[in-house]
Amino acid sequence: xxxxxxxxxxxxxxxxxxxxxxxxxxxxxxxxxxxxxxxxxxxxxxxxxxxxxxxxxxxxxxxxxxxxxxxxxxxxxxxxxxxxxxxxxxxxxxxxxxxxxxxxxxxxxxxxxxxxxxxxxxxxxxxxxxxxxxxxxxxxxxxxxxxxxxxxxxxxxxxxxxxxxxxxxxxxxxxxxxxxxxxxxxxxxxxxxxxxxxxxxxxxxxxxxxxxxxxxxxxxxxxxxxxxxxxxxxxxxxxxxxxxxxxxxxxxxxxxxxxxxxxxxxxxxxxxxxxxxxxxxxxxxxxxxxxxxxxxxxxxxxxxxxxxxxxxxxxxxxxxxxxxxxxxxxxxxxxxxxxxxxxxxxxxxxxxxxxxxxxxxxxxxxxxxxxxxxxxxxxxxxxxxxxxxxxxxxxxxxxxxxxxxxxxxxxxxxxxxxxxxxxxxxxxxxxxxxxxxxxxxxxxxxxxxxxxxxxxxxxxxxxxxxxxxxxxxxxxxxxxxxxxxxxxxxxxxx
Ligand code: ADP
Numbered sequence: 001x002x003x004x005x006x007x008x009x010x011x012x013x014x015x016x017x018x019x020x021x022x023x024x025x026x027x028x029x030x031x032x033x034x035x036x037x038x039x040x041x042x043x044x045x046x047x048x049x050x051x052x053x054x055x056x057x058x059x060x061x062x063x064x065x066x067x068x069x070x071x072x073x074x075x076x077x078x079x080x081x082x083x084x085x086x087x088x089x090x091x092x093x094x095x096x097x098x099x100x101x102x103x104x105x106x107x108x109x110x111x112x113x114x115x116x117x118x119x120x121x122x123x124x125x126x127x128x129x130x131x132x133x134x135x136x137x138x139x140x141x142x143x144x145x146x147x148x149x150x151x152x153x154x155x156x157x158x159x160x161x162x163x164x165x166x167x168x169x170x171x172x173x174x175x176x177x178x179x180x181x182x183x184x185x186x187x188x189x190x191x192x193x194x195x196x197x198x199x200x201x202x203x204x205x206x207x208x209x210x211x212x213x214x215x216x217x218x219x220x221x222x223x224x225x226x227x228x229x230x231x232x233x234x235x236x237x238x239x240x241x242x243x244x245x246x247x248x249x250x251x252x253x254x255x256x257x258x259x260x261x262x263x264x265x266x267x268x269x270x271x272x273x274x275x276x277x278x279x280x281x282x283x284x285x286x287x288x289x290x291x292x293x294x295x296x297x298x299x300x301x302x303x304x305x306x307x308x309x310x311x312x313x314x315x316x317x318x319x320x321x322x323x324x325x326x327x328x329x330x331x332x333x334x335x336x337x338x339x340x341x342x343x344x345x346x347x348x349x350x351x352x353x354x355x356x357x358x359x360x361x362x363x364x365x366x367x368x369x370x371x372x373x374x375x376x377x378x379x380x381x382x383x384x385x386x387x388x389x390x391x392x393x394x395x396x397x398x399x400x401x402x403x404x405x406x407x408x409x410x411x412x413x414x415x416x417x418x419x420x421x422x423x424x425x426x427x428x429x430x431x432x433x434x435x436x437x438x439x440x441x442x443x444x445x446x447x448x449x450x451x452x453x454x455x456x457x458x459x460x461x462x463x464x465x466x467x468x469x470x471x472x473x474x475x476x477x478x479x480x481x482x483x484x485x486x487x488x489x490x491x492x493x494x
Pocket of ligand 1: 021023315316344345373374377396397399400
């Protein structure tokens with residue numbers, strides 16, 4: 001191995017401590033690979049309410065107690081606790097500041113269903129605390145790997161407030177965009193406490209975004225290198241006006257420093273041979289136990305079992321991005337051939353209302369659960385025959401990768417990471433691993449879904465497709481090498 005690198009990986013969520021979506025999975029799986037490759041990697045995240053001291057064995061760190069963070073006209077005292085990623089020697093530091101993080105939900109106020117009013121202050125403090133933690137530890141990483149808008153001010157602080165600080169003279173930053181749609185936009189007045197010069201926020205300057213401040217823009221402008229989570233999404237955000245979400249020009253300007261690296265899967269957690277949450281373990285050589293999982297799933301959902309009736313699964317944040325309006329538009333037609341359909345998701349009220357009514361209308365065919373439930377997510381992956389992801393856009397998507405491994409045929413729209421990972425059966429029956437439709441259009445979606453349901457009747461073709469999908473390798477091995485290449489590149493630029 002080349003020289004071991006020191007990486008500080010900062011993320012607003014890390015599995016199993018706190019998770020709302022794919023980022024949490026990535027923030028634990030990628031560091032494990034980096035560590036396995038011989039590098040020194042440490043993690044940093046907020047201590048939300050769910051990060052229970054006892055459950056996750058968090059310890060006070062004497063030298064990280066009462067860290068003094070400059071904050072506007074005052075100073076804030078925070079504590080940093082530590083623990084390990086389960087079953088590893090990877091150290092995780094937690095920012096303990098109860099007024100900001102002792103909350104059930106991480107970003108959205110459950111009382112109003114809107115973002116917390118103090119998100120700017122919360123995550124500016126998070127960024128500043130990450131840097132101050134390193135100072136107090138006297139640990140000088142080669143790279144700080146920042147993830148999503150919540151970490152966007154780390155590169156800014158390093159290049160401004162800390163630019164003459166010897167502790168960071170050899171530290172570079174990588175900023176990963178997991179979803180360009182979340183931009184951390186706030187009024188300029190909210191960022192006064194950062195202590196940054198006012199001029200940075202004025203029109204035309206680096207932190208200004210249409211008269212406001214965007215944490216995402218801050219990260220993109222100031223990080224030494226940037227990446228996103230699939231090659232296709234990397235192209236889409238630079239070239240497709242809709243998917244660029246107003247950032248196209250900024251991204252194009254930084255195009256030479258912008259990479260697309262596909263996410264991977266932690267197969268020690270998401271694989272039917274070893275999955276601790278499913279009753280029937282199976283692999284590509286013997287699928288018999290997949291039936292056990294299907295029976296268990298349907299029993300749990302109060303739906304009748306019939307091996308000839310295909311069961312379709314969907315696990316998702318219930319937001320417009322995920323293409324749920326296509327499902328809503330065609331719901332009755334989807335149900336028409338007698339399929340079964342199970343949804344697990346949390347999110348917008350309009351979808352919850354629709355799916356609640358649909359469950360009453362189709363009690364033998366449809367079930368919906370509106371909560372975050374990791375165990376049920378695993379059982380759905382194992383017990384269903386097909387998995388739906390008709391996303392409007394999808395930076396990478398993890399569930400189609402899990403589905404491939406569980407022999408649960410993905411039906412996806414050709415966008416972002418979905419386009420990079422699922423091969424359309426109707427275009428190539430020899431290589432196909434799922435069903436892919438191109439246009440974001442309800443009729444195209446329905447036609448493709450119906451084709452999948454029809455193909456399910458052809459057991460030989462279906463099993464062949466299952467086996468091909470299960471043999472695909474989307475482990476972190478290849479992708480972590482790409483990240484190490486970026487870290488190494490940054491290290492050489494020092
Ligand atoms: P995104 O990051 O946009 O939410 P991904 O497909 O990349 O989408 O990752 C979603 C992850 O979150 C998957 O691991 C999925 O199983 C999980 N997930 C989403 N909603 C739920 C839920 N309600 N219960 C359990 N797991 C969920």
